[in-house]
Amino acid sequence: MRIGIDVGGTNTDAVLMDGTKVISSTKSPTTQNVSEGITKALKTIIEATQLDVSKLDGVMIGTTHFTNAVVERRRLTPTACIRLGLPATVCLPPMVDWPDDLAETIGRNYYLAHGGHEFDGREISAFDPDEIRGIAEQIKAKGLNAIAISSVFSPVNAVFEEKTAEIVKEVIPDANITLSSTIGRIGLLERENAAIMNACLRELAVKTVSGFKQALRDMNITAPFFISQNDGTLMNADFAADYPVLTFASGPTNSMRGAAFLSGLKDAIVVDVGGTTTDVGVLQQGFPRVAAMAVDIGGVRTNFRMPDTLSIGLGGGSLVEAEPLKVGPQSVGYELITKAKVFGGDTLTTTDIIVAAGHEDIGDKSKVSDVDAVFAKAVEDRIEEMVNVAVDRMKTSATAMPVIVVGGGSILIQRKVEGASEMIKPEHFAVANAIGAAIAQVGGETDRIFALAEMSREEALEQAKREATERAVSAGAKAETVEIVDVEEVPLAYLPGNATRIMVKAVGDLAGA
Amino acid sequence: MRILTESNIEDIALGAAVLGTGGGGDPYIGKLMARQAIRDYGPVELYTLDELSDDDLIVPTAMMGAPTVMVEKMPNGDDIINAFKSVGKYIGKPIKATMSIEAGGLNSVVPLYVAARLRLPFVDCDGMGRAFPELQMVTHSIYGISSTPFAMSDERGNTVLMETVGNKWTETFARSVTVNMGAMSMIALYAATVKELKEAAVQGTVTLAEEIGKTIRRARVQEADPVKTVREAVGGFEIFKGKISDVARRTEAGFAKGDAFIEGIDDYSGQKLEINFQNEHLAATIDGKVAVSVPDLITILDIDTGEPITTEAMRYGYRVAVIGIPCDKRWRTEKGLELVGPRYFGYDVDYVPVEERYG
Secondary structure (H helix, E strand, C coil): CEEEEEEECEEEEEEEEEEEEEEEEEEEECCCCCHHHHHHHHHHHHHHHHHCHHHHCCEEEEEEEEHHHHHHCCCCCCCCEEEEEEECCCCCCCCCCCCCCHHHHCCCEEEEEECCCCCCEEECCCCHHHHHHHHHHHHHHCCCEEEEEECCCCCCCCCCHHHHHHHHHCCCCCCCEEHHHHHHCCCCCHHHHHHHHHHHHHHHHHHHHHHHHHHHHHHHCCCCCCEECCCEEEEHHHHHHHHHHCCCCHHHHCCCCCHHHCCCCEEEEEEEEECCCEEEEEEEEEEECCCCCEEECCCCEEEECCCCCEEECCCEEEEEEEECCCEEEEEHHHHHHHEEHHHHCEEEEEHHHHHHHCCCCCCCHHHHHCHHHHHHHHHHHHHHHHHHHHHHCCCCCCCEEEEEECCCCCHHCCCCCCEEEEECCCCCCCHHHHHHHCCCCEEEEEEEEECCCCCCCHHHHHHHHHHHHHHHCCECCHHHHHHEEEEEEEEECCCCCCCCEEEEEEEEEECCC | EEECCCCHHHHHHHHHHHHCCCCCCHHHHHHHHHHHHHHHHCCCECCCHCCCCCCCCEECEEEEEEEHHHHCCCCCHHHHHHHHHHHCCCCCCCCCCCCCCCCHHHHHHHHHHHHHHHCCCEECEECCCCCCCCCCCCCCCCCCCCCEEEEEEEECCCCEEECCHHHHHHHHHHHHHHHHHCCEEEEECCCCCHHHHHHHHHECCCHHHHHHHHHHHHHHHHHHCHHHHHHHCCCCCEEEEEEEEEEEEEEEEEEEEEEEEEEECCCHCCCCCEEEEEEEEEEEEEECCCECCCCCCEEEECCCCCEEEECCCCCCCEEEEEEEECCHHHHHHHHHHHHHCCCCCCCCCCCCCCHHHHC
């Protein structure tokens, strides 16, 4: 059995699952202290089901904690960055494109050193151990131990980053090191930015993960726990402490994965209606379609793979105004249960309209008996239009596709969405995100440049797939369940030897669960 | 003369991506280089050709190579200065200013780095009014201006200087040296006098790019229809609106070639548009017929933001508007079409100006 927990901005949702069956679920407001919130959610679900915690195979947690730390510029550790690539790259030093307030929070402590590779594997310049030792001494003198290391073309050859880490460890034994090659893709600045961001979050990650561990221990749970990544796969506790940035945007991903699981569909549109916003995304082969552009986090450009979602200001708590008719984007958010009319408040929300129209019986419907039926219909028309437009914008063709509706605010969707082949509101729709966390798989990726003059395209693809599969297995996937879920090729302009960048992603079921 | 500061650079880079017609490389790296140089050395002075003397010498500067390499192995900074100075040294006369060889993409902003560092004027003109994949494809070629003396430098301090008998030869040799330099080199070429440029160069393109960038930014803030406002700012025509349904890519002779297929929405529902690209967009075909082709500009914009989408970023599912923009008149001459017309790129059709079909 597994417990999935999704700590969102508004609610913390939890589910207990036995194989593919949802046993129980809860929803509670998110607390300031993330561990406390998790403890509370665990307690509720364990008490409700009289669960024997020794039967748990795993606890999966999705959290926005680390994203928030960057956005709020809080709890970040001062960090040093070493980049290998001299004499190249000098004109754009590390953190050159960071907002000043964030850069100053963690300090502009960067060092350029020789090393790095060309696209074809040649060295830009020779690696110089003494130079690195000298830099490490300077970092030590500054009292820094969070360190990001980047090297030109390290996704193709990471040896210089690894050698640098070894030397830094000799000088600063307790150094907390992040290698850019372990996180990002081609695109030095974006990859390096992600590495620096990761390095400055690791102290917080260690604390947070140990807080989670403590919360589980307090409940006598000995099962391993995992953290959700933004690609819909899991990482174990130690890995999460090392790579906190990989949790960014895991919330929408979990919702979409949960929707895929609950509906049994692999290709569909997912409409996730929350309290304040509705996120529309597209499932392709059971995974969220990925955003194509560089992704901005707290004002910094990174090259993560993030789910491609469209967020509109429509939720169960959205304010409704007459003359002129207006729905959202303002929302009462988590205060819905006190401020909405049906709950005795004085704010007219979308939820009130749905109750007034007689679709649902929530709270005290007599409180909305004065809502004019014509007005209620006009509001419903507006909601329908907003959802139709958002779904259409995310669709890839005029072909009708199934639409899966999930999230706590799903009651807003009472009508068939235009261009939907069918409307699916699965059981447990309100906690699809926690379910997405609970059923998450383990993945592996590769992103490299192959010279197709030296091997056939088929051989290159085979090799890339093999590498991705090996990475998935070493991350904890059952080998026999691993499948390739994404292959992308980008031929590189101007390069000889028909160089092509191949990105492959493999995922499999978690071993032992 | 007017002063360009950091905020101007943002707009120029954004507008240059529109003029890049899908290629030209992501201006992001070039924009950062220019911004950093302005922070370190002060703002840049932008001159029109009319504000300079007829015999002033101008040497354009640029980056050559694979855009995917540029985002990974960024330049040293001294490299492009070396290339620029080498041309001046070879000619033996003082160089008054630098300019962009292409108004589209990365190279629209790279010379700003040189201008800021050397405190030289930057000139409001370029050699394309857009972006093109090969070095000889500049309006200078139409007017017999030589690309050489041509200098190319790498970050190690190597500089290769060449004299060739034709601009296409420069392209051929430079391409192979670029590979040896790590698929990226910094170049200085097409030295010309202001008098020559008054005839040969496309004028006002820095200001045009800036205006386009400003328009997109404002449209974003004011929630206007960004595609319409961009189209109006560039004097372009709406060709199509749709969703990208497939992108097929291949590498041929060192170029990123491919085809994108767009399925119509709204007024274009039921139609299908095909875009062929070789680094830049070459032709847009509707139901098998060429609708717009080089040398006119074919730009793909995100329907919701008006942001230009490059061929590398193009993928399944994007909702886009395709706009056609008339090219500079020099490209519509016999010599111009010989260099960059549809037949040069293998289309057996005559060039028809976009405004004749869509105006």
